[in-house]
Amino acid sequence: PAEVVFTSGGTESDNFAIKGVAWANRNKGDHIIISQIEHHAVLLTCRFLEEEGFKVTRLPVDKDGLVDPAEVAKAITDRTILISIMHANNEIGTIEPIAEIGRIAKERKVYFHTDAVQTFGHLPLAVDELNVDLLSASAHKLCGPKGVGLLYIREGTRIVPFMHGGEQESGRRASTQNVPGIVGFGKAVELAAATQAEEAARLTAFRDRFIEGILDRLDGIRLNGHPTRRLPNNVNLSVESIEGEGMILSLDMLGIACSTGSACSSSSLEPSHCLIAIGLPHEFSHGSLRFSLGRYTKESDIDAVLEALPQVVRRLRALSPLSGGKKSA
Structure with missing residues (x-):
């Protein structure tokens, strides 16, 4: 469709949407609204635009990671040209009230x-x-090929x-199209659409069983x-x-893959911006784990984590002077 531009992935789509709208509308305004927990493709793009003279408002979120639509409305000025709020957070999983925020943007002509x-x-x-004007997506998040994404751009x-x-993509995105990737993206969408409702229900049941099971087995743990x-x-x-890294390494040795929410680098021990934004206490912020379920996740995988994680935590707490005798199984 004419309203879809194929890109190299979500990062390019976010850059295109934000820079493209900002540059095209700078004669009307110079103000952009985002949240504090956006993906770095949005955060760093907006930081770049600030260096060009644009003003950026970064809205706070509550303890669950939700943006308050009323705060969005209050932040809009006569210089606001764009609002960018993610549909769901990639780290903590919170789904934002996008339709309500979009309705506010539409009413205020932003x-x-x-x-x-x-x-x-x-x-x-x-x-x-x-109520969105632009939407970013990436193929590999639904088992499609890496290196291809899209940006929906509403007509007008x-x-x-x-x-x-x-002049590729009707002059909107220069570069040779990744035709095999686009074909694979289309097939991935077709397969996902065929089982979307059933798969969402299946994974939700697994997710809730996982959360309930681990919270029941361990003290000193939070969702x-x-x-x-x-x-x-x-x-x-x-x-x-x-530390999350210790748990990840231990779980990896047991054949369980997960990632840390602390996003530490060699030069910084700061926890991720998402965990800071939701006000996670320091004693929890460095011990975060993110588990992603998918099409090939089985109930036995959930059982394996519920058995392994308490064992890992018990062993690491025995080595830590900070554990304070928390329940581990």
Whole structure:
């Protein structure tokens, strides 16, 4: 369709949406609204635009990671040209009230972009119901090929290309199209759509069993993100006074793959921006684990984690002077 531009992935789509709208509308305004927990593709793009003279408001979220639509409305000024709020957070799984925020943007005549990389193909998406003008998606999040994504651009949206060269994608995105990737993306969407409702229900049941089971087995552990308004395939937990990296390595040796929510680098021990934004206490912020469920996840996989994680935590707590005798199994 004319309203879809194929890109190299979610990061390019976010850059295109935000830079393209900002540059095309700078004669009307210079103010952009985002949240504090956006993907770095949005956060760093907006930081770049600030260096060009744009003003950026970063809205706080509550303890579950939700953006308050009323705060969005209050932040809009006569210079606001774009609002960008992700549909669901990639780290803590919280699903944002996008339709309500989009309705506010529409009433105030402000363009609205959402990064839907986490929800595209997993949850029902209708751009008119969500009231969005621009939407980013990526193929590999629904078992499609890596290196291909899309940006939905509502007809009439004032936007300029941020890449220049050829006339591909009707002059909106220069570069040779990744035809095999686009074909694979289309097939992935077709397969996901055929089983979307059933798969969401299956993963939600697994997710809830996982959360209930681990919270019952361990003290000093908490769920990050909204307890129910969250992605079907996301579980993000924080264990008190234990480093996430230690748990990841131990679980990996048992054949269990997960990632840390602390996102530490060699030069910084700061926890992730999402965990800081939801006000996670320091004793929990470095011990975060993110488990992602998917099409090939089985009930036996949930059983394996529920058995293994308490064992790992028990062993690491025995080594930690900070554990304080928490229950481990």
